[in-house]
Amino acid sequence: MPNPPTPPTHHLTLLSSLSPPSTERTWQTAPHPRLPIVATCSADKTIRIYSLQNFCLLSTIAGGHKRSVRTAAWKPHVTGESVLASGSFDATAGIWRRWDHYSDSSNLNLSTTHGDDSEEDDEEEEWRFAVLLDGHDSEVKSVAWSASGMLLATCSRDKSIWIWEDLDDGDNNFETVAVMQEHEGDVKCVAWHPAEECLVSGSYDDTIRVWREDVDDWGQVACLRGHGGTVWAVEFEGIPFVSGLTGKEEEQEEVGKWRALSGPRIVSCSDDRSVRVWRRIPKETSPAAAAAAAAAGMPSIIRPTGLDEDWELEAVLPAVHDLAVYSVAWSRRTGLVASTGADGRVVVYQERVVEGQQPQAGPEAKLPPTEWVVVAVLIGAHGIYEVNHVAWAKRADRGRDVSKEEEVLITTADDGTVKVWTLGQ
């Protein structure tokens, strides 16, 4: 392991473990987009809902899947109700619904029954099984909702990606929009663009692929090669570009302009132990196009001819992991990237402008060079166990500083434990 060029400036401190833990392997923990709760997927075939306010178990969704639950994702932009999609080794994806009550009952006891309505209330407190999405031939590895919440992507060992449209007709109907089969191995992960209907996937075939809809058909618009092993996780950067950069303000602004032109980048991690950042090469470099792109990433009505995109490797993050990297998370609040994997380490990286290199003006202008530095390394986050997942979430416990939007890191491990960490200087 080469030493990072600068010693880590931050450290991760354990805030709490989620309690009680699963007795079997946990694969993933998905933070809710609005509420201070998370969903943890376990090999015991259940999904556990924990509070981020007191770190206690709120409910357990059981009986839906016949095998390990591998993945879960919360549908965004739903109000008054929470909608969770789950994916299992039983080859199905499940949709679960529950009326929101967690937010106003931060206490341990969930069954807040009122007099004679108790039976009805109990029912309302429960997670309702809505629909089972059947179609994959083998284990579902990852599920993800599009930014609008209209589309759900699922991927499987059967090498395919399915895109489902939530018809939102009150009857839990989902329609299959597309089945993409270009990957040559298990599709391990899917993730959506933060604003557009653009999907990225990572696979056992070592490639990352980008997908968009062209008129009526979904198709591959880019294939990113470079990883020397299974791509375990991919994620888009947030928009607008959140600078995790340190450095002069004008330099940061300049970088921001260039970032808006390329659109959000993709971060990926792999069995080859590396974490990589990929950038789309902008097609149009005219000021008008740049302005349009900068105007917050709405899909242009008139598409440029040919949907193919050129993506290039922008950076290989400093090598810290000794074994497969299973998960990577790009904070949409701070721009920090966190990774974890089989070696039990949790690593946090920050992007910096390389100092002393003035951005050039005019037609020769190019992106001011940036570099990624390791700001925190935690060894053996879950003792001897492998860590399967890392995620950023908004801090919600009493110890938080209410004057700022603090974040926590959530790690999920093979021994069934989920830990919540704060990043401090």
Place this chain on the structure above:
Amino acid sequence: MASEVQNSNPTILNVADLPTRLSSAAASKAGTGSTGALASIFSTSAYSIDWPTGLNLSSDSSDEDVIEEPIDEQEIYDLISSISDPEHPISLGALAVVSLPDIAIKPTLPDVLGSDLRTISVLITPTITHCSLATVIGLGVRVRLEQSLPPRFRVDVRIKEGSHSTAEEVNKQLADKERVAAALENGTLMGVIAKMLESCR
């Protein structure tokens, strides 16, 4: 499982000649598939306790001599050599699918001071170069070791270089944690594995 026997006439070593720390009686018992009293020492429970690193604290119970030994290559060999081949009622040791020199134990994270993690590498040599059961054998070895050893041991099972036509493919599968986890939930496959492991207990 394949419907036809892929190697109907494998080379079989004399079980008595195989290296073992067990007494020869126990070794031959394990090799022939019966469950002997000594073989049961190697049941899951015997290894469910975690081992102290490096130093080998002696236990008071004198009848557990075998357990007090630190886990070494010979012990790993004894755990997996008695697994039966899925095609033949013969042990992997007798078929030389596994052999003592092809087992290695190394620190998983050599750069981390005081790390308890150890990686056990097992190279398997399928009896014929295109044996489609190589994955099943590899999975059987992995399952046997993961069930028998404390969790600080990581298991790395590979096909020995040059011994198999699709070694790379098999190795990638065996190293894929997610695929292995899913395979363990596959009833048919686990039935085959359970049968292979019957001779171990």
